[in-house]
Amino acid sequence: MFKIGLIINPLAGLGGSVALKGSDGMAEQALALGAEPRALQRSSLALAELVALKDHVTIYTVSGDMGETVCRSLGLPFEVCYQAASPSTAEDTHRAVPLLVAQGIDLLLFAGGDGTARDICAEVPERLCVLGIPAGVKIHSGVYGVTPAGTGRLLARLVRGEPVSLVEAEVMDIDEAAFREGRVRARRYGEMLIPGELNYVQAVKVAGKESAELVLTDIADEVIERMEEHDDCYFIMGSGTTVAAVMERLGLNNTLLGVDLVYQKRLLASDLDARGLYEWIKDKPCKLVITLIGGQGHIFGRGNQQLSPQLIRAVGRDNIWLLATKSKLNSLQGRPLRVDTNDPALDRELGGLIRVITGYHDEVLVRVANPEDEAQ
Numbered sequence: 001m002f003k004i005g006l007i008i009n010p011l012a013g014l015g016g017s018v019a020l021k022g023s024d025g026m027a028e029q030a031l032a033l034g035a036e037p038r039a040l041q042r043s044s045l046a047l048a049e050l051v052a053l054k055d056h057v058t059i060y061t062v063s064g065d066m067g068e069t070v071c072r073s074l075g076l077p078f079e080v081c082y083q084a085a086s087p088s089t090a091e092d093t094h095r096a097v098p099l100l101v102a103q104g105i106d107l108l109l110f111a112g113g114d115g116t117a118r119d120i121c122a123e124v125p126e127r128l129c130v131l132g133i134p135a136g137v138k139i140h141s142g143v144y145g146v147t148p149a150g151t152g153r154l155l156a157r158l159v160r161g162e163p164v165s166l167v168e169a170e171v172m173d174i175d176e177a178a179f180r181e182g183r184v185r186a187r188r189y190g191e192m193l194i195p196g197e198l199n200y201v202q203a204v205k206v207a208g209k210e211s212a213e214l215v216l217t218d219i220a221d222e223v224i225e226r227m228e229e230h231d232d233c234y235f236i237m238g239s240g241t242t243v244a245a246v247m248e249r250l251g252l253n254n255t256l257l258g259v260d261l262v263y264q265k266r267l268l269a270s271d272l273d274a275r276g277l278y279e280w281i282k283d284k285p286c287k288l289v290i291t292l293i294g295g296q297g298h299i300f301g302r303g304n305q306q307l308s309p310q311l312i313r314a315v316g317r318d319n320i321w322l323l324a325t326k327s328k329l330n331s332l333q334g335r336p337l338r339v340d341t342n343d344p345a346l347d348r349e350l351g352g353l354i355r356v357i358t359g360y361h362d363e364v365l366v367r368v369a370n371p372e373d374e375a376q
Contacts, residue, residue, distance in 0.1 A: 002057045002107075002159045005100035006047075006078075007093055007120070009112035010065035012039040012135040038342055039135040042148040043070045043111040045344065046133045049152030050076060053159050060103040062096045064088070079103075090119050097123035107158065109151075111135045114173040117143055121171045121190045129166060130192045131155060131201075134340060139302050142169035143194050145201055146298070147340045147347065149372035154200040167196030200371050215325050216245035218360040223289060223321065224249060227265065234281050235262040236315070238290035239304050242323045246289065259306045274308040281314065288315045292337055294328040299368065300350075301340025309343035317349065322356045329356065329366060336369040348373055 050057055051074055059078040061067030066088050071078035081103060082096040093110075097120060100108065107129045110120050113136015124130055132144035133151045145151025158164055168191040194201060223246045227235060237243050237260045247254035250265055258271035261280055269280060288307070292299050299322065300307055312320075339350045351373055353365045 003103060003105045004057055004059045004155075005097075005103065005105040005108040006059050006061040006067040006071070007096055007100070007108070007110040007116075008039055008043050008062075008066050008070065008133075009090075009093065009110070009116040009135070010039050010088060012112040012116060012137075039111050040065055040070055042135045042342065043133055044074060045148035046109075046111070046145070046152035046155065047071070047074055047076060049149065049156045050074075050159065053156060056159055060100045060105060062088075062092065062100075066092060066096070090115070093119040094123055101125060101128065107131060107155070109133065109155065113137055113139055114141050114171070117141045117171045117192075118173050118189050121192055124192060127193060129194065131194055134301070137303060137305060140172040142201070143171060143192050146296075146338045147301075147370050147372065149344060150200045150370055153372055154195055154197055157197075158195060165196040166193050168192070169194045169196075169201070215359065216242060217249065218362070219323050219325070219357055220246040220249035222357055222360045222362070223323065224265075226321070227262075227287075230285075230287060231264060232285055233263075234268075234284050234286040236260075236277065236281065236286060236288045236307075236311075237262055238288065238307065240291040240293075242291035242325070242328075243289055246323070257303065259304065272306060274306045274311065277306055278308065278311050278314065281311070286315055287319050287321055288312070289321045289323065291323045292328065294331050296338070297332045297335055298338045298340060301338075301342065305342075307341075309341050309346045312341060312346060312350075317354075320354070322354055324356050324358060326358050326364070329358070329364070336367040338370055339368060340370075344372075 047070055054076050059071055059076055060081050061071060061078050063080050063083045066084045068080050081099045084092040108124060109131050110116060111133035133148050134144040170191055171189045173189060239257050244254045244256050252267045255271040261269045293302050339347045341347055347370055351368050354368050355363050356366050357363050
């Protein structure tokens with residue numbers, strides 16, 4: 001019998017769609033802005049991979065939405081070891097971890113973002129294997145699966161007894177207050193032992209500028225030239241330094257860690273949330289200009305939840321302009337690009353080869369694929 005400890009942060013990811021850049025201390029504000037909790041849904045996607053193996057697992061978890069709710073909905077065998085407050089807090093995580101560990105668990109599974117990873121890291125024994133279900137806004141740490149379903153597939157491999165290497169992975173987090181002001185202050189909080197399968201587990205985000213200024217200028221010039229060829233289009237400008245180089249070249253103010261809207265080289269709106277962004281562009285011709293996260297390869301689902309499935313479908317795959325330096329692509333070491341939109345059907349639709357603008361009149365073809373789809 002494989003024993004799993006389960007902790008879900010039900011508030012994880014709340015701040016993403018409403019452009020709050022995180023959820024730490026912002027839950028009430030996010031809910032007031034219309035944010036919808038998604039941690040339970042993403043946890044269900046991961047744990048659904050265990051339904052066929054439920055006779056071989058026992059889950060030790062926390063009451064209510066911190067674990068019990070999902071286990072009950074999926075019909076998985078579980079035992080509640082800790083009663084959480086309502087609403088739950090980070091303190092519940094700190095108190096629950098030792099109680100779950102005391103059950104002799106083989107692995108601690110948790111859902112959240114970097115703040116949750118920090119809380120787990122502070123309490124978990126050094127040699128206990130952990131694995132994260134990505135549910136937060138900012139996920140810089142290397143302890144998370146590339147998608148919820150990918151996390152579940154890796155977990156199923158462990159339950160079936162398939163050999164999986166174990167490696168140490170970094171727990172990273174940033175100062176959310178500074179993050180909301182466009183400054184990235186990342187800090188390492190420790191390491192945890194995880195299943196070391198690179199196809200299923202994301203790498204630590206590569207921080208800082210990864211290319212010479214000239215390369216970014218070349219990419220920006222290519223994008224601006226294309227903009228001039230599509231003068232009737234609205235341009236959704238995603239987050240990141242590569243897209244920021246385009247905005248700087250245009251002479252426009254840029255939300256480095258948010259999403260802006262440009263029309264005919266004029267800035268129409270800054271730091272839009274998911275609802276506001278869709279209201280702006282619905283029924284309009286538009287292009288989506290985005291980059292990927294170096295080291296991880298994620299296009300959607302890491303810090304840009306303002307780009308909702310509804311919006312991405314409205315834009316259309318063929319209208320996505322993906323920008324990246326070749327050094328950023330090389331940092332993936334041959335791994336495909338990832339998408340984690342919180343809509344598995346859309347993730348599959350986005351799969352396949354995609355053109356990446358890597359310079360002036362220079363582009364390459366790169367594959368987009370998630371592990372759960374590659375395995376089918």
